[in-house]
Structure formats: structure tokens, C-alpha cells
Amino acid sequence: MSEPKGPAERGKIVTEPEPISYNFAYLDEETKRMIRRALLKALAIPGYQVPFASREMPMPYGWGTGGVQVTAACLVPEDVLKVIDQGADDTTNAVSIRAFFARTAGVRTTTRTAEATIIQTRHRVPETPLREGQILVFQVPIPEPLRFLEPRETETRRMHALQDYGLMHVKLYEDIARHGEIATSYAYPVKVEGRYVMDPSPIPKFDNPKLSMCPAIQLFGAGREARIYALPPWTRVESLDFEDHPFTPSKADQACALCGAADSYLDEVITDDAGGRMFVCSDTDHCAGRRGEAS
Amino acid sequence: MSGAADPAAESAVLTGGFAEAGVGAARAFRVLLEAMARPGTIRRLAGAAPPAPLSPAAGAVLLTLADAATPVFLAGAHDTPAVRRWIGFHCGATMPCDPAAAAFALGTWEALLPLDRFARGTPEYPDRSATLIVELPRLLAAGARLAGPGIRREARLNLPDPAALATNAAAFPLGLDFLFCAGDAVAALPRSTRVEAA
Numbered sequence: 454m455s456e457p458k459g460p461a462e463r464g465k466i467v468t469e470p471e472p473i474s475y476n477f478a479y480l481d482e483e484t485k486r487m488i489r490r491a492l493l494k495a496l497a498i499p500g501y502q503v504p505f506a507s508r509e510m511p512m513p514y515g516w517g518t519g520g521v522q523v524t525a526a527c528l529v530p531e532d533v534l535k536v537i538d539q540g541a542d543d544t545t546n547a548v549s550i551r552a553f554f555a556r557t558a559g560v561r562t563t564t565r566t567a568e569a570t571i572i573q574t575r576h577r578v579p580e581t582p583l584r585e586g587q588i589l590v591f592q593v594p595i596p597e598p599l600r601f602l603e604p605r606e607t608e609t610r611r612m613h614a615l616q617d618y619g620l621m622h623v624k625l626y627e628d629i630a631r632h633g634e635i636a637t638s639y640a641y642p643v644k645v646e647g648r649y650v651m652d653p654s655p656i657p658k659f660d661n662p663k664l665s666m667c668p669a670i671q672l673f674g675a676g677r678e679a680r681i682y683a684l685p686p687w688t689r690v691e692s693l694d695f696e697d698h699p700f701t702p703s704k705a706d707q708a709c710a711l712c713g714a715a716d717s718y719l720d721e722v723i724t725d726d727a728g729g730r731m732f733v734c735s736d737t738d739h740c741a742g743r744r745g746e747a748s
Numbered sequence: 749m750s751g752a753a754d755p756a757a758e759s760a761v762l763t764g765g766f767a768e769a770g771v772g773a774a775r776a777f778r779v780l781l782e783a784m785a786r787p788g789t790i791r792r793l794a795g796a797a798p799p800a801p802l803s804p805a806a807g808a809v810l811l812t813l814a815d816a817a818t819p820v821f822l823a824g825a826h827d828t829p830a831v832r833r834w835i836g837f838h839c840g841a842t843m844p845c846d847p848a849a850a851a852f853a854l855g856t857w858e859a860l861l862p863l864d865r866f867a868r869g870t871p872e873y874p875d876r877s878a879t880l881i882v883e884l885p886r887l888l889a890a891g892a893r894l895a896g897p898g899i900r901r902e903a904r905l906n907l908p909d910p911a912a913l914a915t916n917a918a919a920f921p922l923g924l925d926f927l928f929c930a931g932d933a934v935a936a937l938p939r940s941t942r943v944e945a946a
């Protein structure tokens with residue numbers, strides 16, 4: 454027990470700051486319990502969107518507050534966290550989220566897909582195949598794949614309940630009629646285990662096949678829309694298509710200008726003011742690994 | 749509640765939670781997440797020391813998931829004053845509750861029957877369904893054959909009544925989800941898992 458302070462000590466400047474106590478991984482325990490319950494129901498009903506009471510996070514909505522809340526509910530101190538934004542580990546968004554969890558959960562961070570136990574992602578699935586024991590957390594802006602066809606939530610709920618996905622097929626077929634192919638190249642809708650139509654988040658359709666029969670757990674968090682959904686490992690995920698127009702996971706017909714990969718998803722980048730351009734791997738860790746530059 | 753409580757029983761109410769609440773719940777949840785994602789796999793879920801007849805695994809499930817927002821139904825021999833007080837103190841869960849209103853129901857398989865008294869969700873909101881925490885004498889990777897999401901080829905688990913659980917799965921996307929507990933072991937059976945008797 455400390456001695457009561459005498460008058461001489463009273464005016465002293467206290468140099469030692471009060472330790473700031475965070476909740477583990479920022480969110481309070483009650484909020485994490487609520488998200489955890491939603492995650493378990495989401496795994497029990499693959500592809501179905503579970504409503505949850507989304508919280509304000511110390512970052513704007515566009516920065517993936519849904520993904521951040523899911524990650525916060527899943528993290529343990531032993532985790533190694535990777536965060537990617539359109540395939541890159543070094544964007545402001547990815548760096549901020551990594552720093553946020555390094556500080557509030559004390560977890561180690563990495564840019565290496567193979568080393569990570571939790572990967573939070575915006576708009577990509579890593580090229581390096583995922584394995585058991587890993588969790589991929591997707592940031593989702595609009596979780597409802599039927600929303601652009603039907604604005605009313607009561608109606609989209611009813612459509613999912615009745616598996617009334619005719620409108621979605623009509624829309625895709627109109628694409629074919631107009632463009633000769635299905636023009637949707639991002640957020641290409643999938644059907645999970647033959648039941649729920651699901652938005653895979655705005656990943657390129659090139660990534661869709663990676664969702665199916667994946668050994669890792671895949672979790673989806675939409676902050677503004679307050680929805681969580683999930684794909685357990687080894688779950689059948691099919692991109693919607695037609696017999697005469699089968700799904701094709703297309704990419705630029707080029708090889709990466711940096712590592713030569715012909716099978717990875719490429720971004721076109723402008724290299725100079727004269728309009729020079731080249732194609733490079735969108736997955737920066739994959740590209741660096743292939744070039745033998747991974748630290 | 750009785751006025752002259754046994755002091756030993758009173759202090760037992762206060763103990764048996766996770767040593768470090770936030771991190772303990774985080775680690776326990778990760779076990780439950782993996783269990784629900786990979787139906788039939790048997791995992792260690794330790795860290796809770798609830799009063800008998802609650803198993804440590806079932807205690808950890810409640811510490812991790814139950815609170816004032818989740819009514820807990822205690823079935824049969826699990827409905828004791830000591831169990832109620834422990835869950836009340838550590839989770840703040842509503843008890844007793846009507847089976848139809850339960851977010852979690854806890855007991856032996858026989859005590860939990862009939863299953864149709866618990867909520868299995870609605871077509872628009874299939875998530876509004878109960879999770880049953882079933883105490884078993886032991887968990888073994890043998891017996892009923894399991895297949896479906898989360899299972900690469902096939903899993904096996906000594907389920908108490910494969911036919912009843914197959915019926916539950918047949919109502920997908922409606923249905924109950926199960927967490928089977930024995931000592932400090934847990935295994936999950938979501939409604940998405942197809943069940944076939946061995």
C-alpha cells in the first residue's frame with residue numbers, strides 16, 4: 454500500500470502517464486460476443502447474411518469497418534495478421550488497419566500470405582493458396598447481391614427465403630444479349646452449396662474459383678449495412694452462369710512485367726507521362742516472393 | 749433465492765470464470781469458430797470451472813457467448829440454483845426462460861427433448877434459432893457419418909440420435925445448431941451438416 458502523499462509532493466508534475474487500457478482488439482466484450490454469435494450462425498448457414506449491430510469504429514466506413522469488426526471478434530494474441538487492399542500491403546488503408554490491431558490486440562503483423570493466420574482483405578483473394586488454420590476476412594460494401602435489382606430489404610429477404618433468383622438470372626442474361634458475354638467483372642454473384650446467392654465482395658471474378666472448396670475459413674463483414682456472412686472451409690461455391698455461356702474467370706492476357714507470372718491477376722499501371730503502361734501482379738506479396746525479394 | 753446461503757457455495761459462484769476475461773473469451777471463441785467451421789472435429793475448450801453438473805467446455809461456451817441479450821434455458825438436472833447463480837453472475841443471462849425464447853439451451857440430450865420446443869428460425873431470418881449445448885459422457889470420432897460444408901470428405905461423431913439430427917438438417921436453412929460438450933472437449937454440429945447413422 455502506498456503512503457498518503459504529503460503536502461510537499463502535491464505540486465509535483467506527474468511524469469508517468471496513466472496506462473491507457475484498451476479492450477482487447479478495441480471492441481468491448483459485449484459487442485464482441487454479439488459479433489461472435491452472428492459469426493457462428495453465419496457459418497451454420499453458409500452464404501446467408503446475418504444482421505448484426507454494427508458499431509462505430511475509429512475509421513471511416515469506406516475503410517472496411519465491417520471487416521475490422523469481424524477481425525476484432527476473431528483475433529487472439531497469438532495471431533499473425535496480414536491486411537491487403539486491392540492486393541497490396543502498403544496502402545494507407547492496409548497500413549492503418551495493421552497498426553490498429555498491432556496496438557489494440559498486440560498481435561504480430563506480416564505481409565507474407567503463408568505466415569498469416571488472419572488476413573483481412575479488400576477486393577482480392579491472395580494468389581498463394583490458403584490453408585487450414587487461416588481465416589480470410591473480406592471487407593464488404595454492399596452485401597446484398599439482389600440489391601441493385603430490388604431496393605426493398607423485405608423483398609430481398611423474401612427472395613432469398615424462396616430461392617427466387619430468377620431476376621438475377623434475367624439480369625445476367627440481358628448482359629449476354631447486349632454484350633455477347635456476362636459483363637460483370639467484379640462482385641460476380643455466386644451460389645453457395647446450391648442454396649444462397651451471395652455477393653463475394655468486389656473481388657475480380659478471376660478470384661471467384663478460389664472461394665470454392667477453400668481449406669481456410671472465409672468471413673465477410675459489411676459495416677454500414679450491418680451484415681455478416683461466411684463460407685466454412687470445403688464449401689461448394691459456384692459462379693452463376695448458363696449452359697451456353699459458362700463462367701470464365703478472366704484476366705488481362707499478359708504476363709507480369711516484374712515477375713513474369715502468367716497466371717496471377719494483373720493491374721495495369723501507368724509508368725510515365727507519355728502514356729507508357731505495364732501489367733504487374735495485383736498481389737504484391739506474391740510478386741515479391743516470385744522475384745525472391747521477400748524479406 | 750434462499751436467504752441463508754451456504755458461504756462455500758456463494759464463493760463458488762464468484763469463481764470459475766476465465767482467468768483473463770477478454771483474452772480468455774477470445775481464445776475460447778476461436779476454438780468455437782473452428783469447431784463450427786469444421787463440423788465433427790473434437791477440440792479442447794478449457795479455462796472455465798463451472799459448478800457441477802456443467803462441464804468445463806459448456807461453462808466456457810456460456811462465458812464466451814451468453815449475456816443479457818441471450819436467454820438461457822436450463823434443462824433437467826442442469827437447472828440447479830448453483831448453475832443459475834453461476835451463469836447469472838458471470839454472463840448476466842436471462843433465466844429461467846421459456847424454451848421457445850432460448851438463444852441457448854443446456855442439458856443432457858434426454859433432458860433437452862423434445863427438440864421442437866426450441867426456435868429454429870424463420871425463412872426470412874433462419875439465424876433466429878437456438879443453439880443447443882448438449883452434455884455427453886464423452887466425444888469420439890466414431891459413429892454417425894457427417895458430410896457437408898466444412899467437411900472435406902467425411903467426419904464421424906458419436907451423436908446421441910443420428911435420425912433426429914438428420915431430420916434437423918433436412919429442414920435447412922431452418923434448424924437448430926449443436927455444441928456437444930464432454931469434460932473440456934467440444935464438437936459442433938451446425939444444421940448444414942448432413943447426418944447418416946453408421
Ligand SMILES: [Zn+2]
Pocket residue numbers: 709710711712713714733734739740741743
Ligand atoms: Zn508479378
